[in-house]
Amino acid sequence: NAGVMQNPRHLVRRRGQEARLRCSPMKGHSHVYWYRQLPEEGLKFMVYLQKENIIDESGMPKERFSAEFPKEGPSILRIQQVVRGDSAAYFCASSFSTGYNEQFFGPGTRLTVL
């Protein structure tokens, strides 16, 4: 049973470009969470999704950031017009049941904005 998979593991973008981060949850999990971790800081919750629904996006910046979890395929975190401050590690986690039950984390995507 493969764990949570994220790709790419490393992503380099120039200012103004778009970044797309992908997350495939563990088999059987239909709940996905995205977190951001800035250098030397703790994890910050961004968004919680179930299949085709956004449950809680209270941690998501209002502009340039969006997330989706379609019926088929991975969850996508999309950052438009990236800025240097977006450079961070972005972690995805998944869980089996509703709410915020035990979450299993992926290895993260390290985004560097030049």
Add this chain to the structure above:
Amino acid sequence: KNQVEQSPQSLIILEGKNCTLQCNYTVSPFSNLRWYKQDTGRGPVSLTIMTFSENTKSNGRYTATLDADTKQSSLHITASQLSDSASYICVVIHAGNNRKLIWGLGTSLGVNP
């Protein structure tokens, strides 16, 4: 305000020694508390999950304690190994508010030979 505070911020110990990490929280109502280990460059991995009624839970050389009255938890690491070098993060789950996770900033532990 729902918060989780951890201490110390960082700690360096010699291999083979024991250490204890602290977590104080103000989250209410409380559902459960978790300790995660995050190796550098990796995602967090769950060490223990403790509910309101549990005082102690062990996972190998890791032992977590919980005092729900004082809203304090500790993680004790016995006979430390070099591979224990990591960030240890305390997470408290809010019983209401869609069961949101409240994350501490972590304690960075370094184990030296």
